[in-house]
Amino acid sequence: MIFYINKQAVEIKTRFENAPLTSPNEACAAMGMLYKIFGLAIPQKREMVSQMKEDFHTAVKDLPVPSEFAKKIITLLVGYYKDDPVTDEIYELLKYSYEEQK
Numbered sequence: 001m002i003f004y005i006n007k008q009a010v011e012i013k014t015r016f017e018n019a020p021l022t023s024p025n026e027a028c029a030a031m032g033m034l035y036k037i038f039g040l041a042i043p044q045k046r047e048m049v050s051q052m053k054e055d056f057h058t059a060v061k062d063l064p065v066p067s068e069f070a071k072k073i074i075t076l077l078v079g080y081y082k083d084d085p086v087t088d089e090i091y092e093l094l095k096y097s098y099e100e101q102k
Helices: 003-013 024-037 049-060 068-079 088-100
Strands: none
Touching: 003 024, 003 068, 003 088, 024 049, 024 068, 024 088
């Protein structure tokens, strides 16, 4: 898997209305980006994307959204409804997206 393409896809989709995340790769890339933007540590790997999303929302529920960019990524993540397994490769993508987020 070419990690930067998935992170770049999320970045591009924040520029459009109704451009949903379409894979667990994009969903996990979005979470990695968001954890970094919020200044949180890389999350633990869970079995399913839905569990990872739930952990993210729990971690940030009392925090202000730091930017419009973060708000757009959250909207994309909320709209991702598939419940896919989080493979080791997808989790590595989440960590890559976290490390590469500025």
